[in-house]
Amino acid sequence: MNRSDYCNAIREGHVGQRVTLCGWVNRRRDHGGVIFIDLRDRTGLVQVVFSPERHPAIHRQAHELRSEFVLRLSGEVARRPQETENPKLPTGMIEVIADQLEVLNLAQTLPFQLDEEGVGESTRLQYRFLDLRRPEMQRNLQFRHRVTQSVRRALDAEGFLEIETPMLTRSTPEGARDYLVPSRVNPGQFYALPQSPQLFKQLLMIAGYDRYFQVARCFRDEDLRADRQPEFTQVDLEMSFVEANDVMAITEQLVGTLFQEAMQQTLPLPIPRLTYAEAMARYGLDAPDLRIPLELTDLTAMMRQTGFKVFAQAANQTGNRGGRGLVKALRIPGGATLTRKQIDEYTEFVAIYGAKGLAWIKLNGPWQEDGWQSPIVKFFSAEEKAAIVAATGAQIGDLLFFGADQASVVNESLGRLRVKVGKELHLLNDTAFSFVWVTEFPLLDWDNEARRHVAVHHPFTAPMLEDLHGLDPAAGLAAPHLDEIRSQAYDLVLNGTEVGGGSIRIHDPALQQKMLAFLGIEAAEAEEKFGFLLKALDFGAPPHGGLALGLDRLVAILLGVDSIRDVIAFPKTQRAGCLLTQAPSAVDPLQLRELHLRSTHQPKG
């Protein structure tokens, strides 16, 4: 007696047929006489009827059924009697009249009801195997499967080869903290779990595989967020003999295919592009949410001479990139209706990002000077007011927020404020999914703690060659124009979240050496840590580049769920623990000894 159909497959066309179904008791409705069971499997529900007249023995057995018992049953599919159809169920026109019933397993009362909303996440994670039975989680993981399969089909069709790379690899400097694995065979030595397959995919290009992809697990030992797990999945791809445009075109085709196949939607292509500089100027963030029709206005030039010291000081502050001063405005159309309390809340909000305050002007109108309501308006001349209006396009009824500080603080605080206000005032346009490419990222960033430059993307990212012209690493690391070099790196942004990123890589060994020199990595150190890659570059490395999509984030956004934990079968908590298995855990001292390890941890006592 094997299963003939999934529960949700039964339709009116089956009426009169015998079916055999397997599944869980979703709900029991025992009328004393007739008993109804909703039988559930991963596809959905079907109503099963136990009739005391037609099958008395089976009916008596059905009294003993409880929620989540596992059943196999057979019966005839029947059209439901008139007036008892349930239009809310896809199977609501029919029911199965059970004539055979086998209880495959019993179930204790569940620690939570599967159909209850808002069950605490701790409980759900502790009993994840039950949580995953819920239709919402079934939907999420089944959708994720469709996305993954769609990726495989699309890339296979474009000639990409799926190749696996090692999980036990070597620790490399730069980037995130590694998860380490001690080597038993090599005392005192450690593998690292890969932060990404970056170096291996470059080696595959050098090896001539030309187009590679992998649905790759990546590991980073950093603090968690709603969209960050210690292990996560990337759709990782790399191509030879390409430029940035080629990688972006393939990615757009890939995303377009998965929208068609998994979302049944046609994604408008091509995806619009912004340069990093433009994104920062207009939106303050390198991952702008273009659904929000608000933009920042740069007032720095016009504020150099103002009598308002806070603005003048910021406007005249010099420095590299994020360190220079900036004065910017964010215009909120109709924002004059915001209350003082709301403005105070926004002031607290921007403080999170280092803003020391949040200046504002309400344009109450009618248009005249005393229509301006603001603690700072008294500092501005009539000319300055006119210039502010002209630059921002402010109209009566609007509110202007201002940021004046070093550039990184102004951009981040106003950029985040733009998103928050846009969402809270429901200013989003009706595009459900808004993709944008952000291109021409800076190559290097200054790390104040380490007192050296670090790669914004990673050390193998190719610079834009025109920016490199005439630049000499021997000129020293403090050379101010190092900050001006752009890279051939690009991020894919969806609804204000980075869902992918990549670059054209350096294939010229000399340029790669120069790059490492920019980063303050000595030749000997480079040889020790990246020697295998440097050597490979000497043996006929083709031009190549690629990209990685954050699958967890992408799937979460497409499903409209707030946390990537809801699209991962067995996620970890914010403390990087698993409530189901209790990982991580202490281990037997013998295991440690085999690994040549001793813990220095002192338990609190």
Place this chain on the structure above:
RNA sequence: GGGGGUGUAGUUCAGUCGGUUAGAACGCCGGCCUGUCAAGCCGGAGGUCGCGGGUUCGAGCCCCGUCGCUCCCGCCA
């Protein structure tokens, strides 16, 4: 490392100014019930108020510490 939120029945929550025996809904158990689909009606059981300490005649409530979960900053692409 830092800031915010939170923890009361199996679950989701309420619990007044510190004052009698800590409540509700759902779930669970028992009974009744032949067309329900959040079935219905009647009855019942169920509590280490996260944990530890303190203040008090008296603590779910106040104070200190601690643990878990969560959001954010730092960190991380």
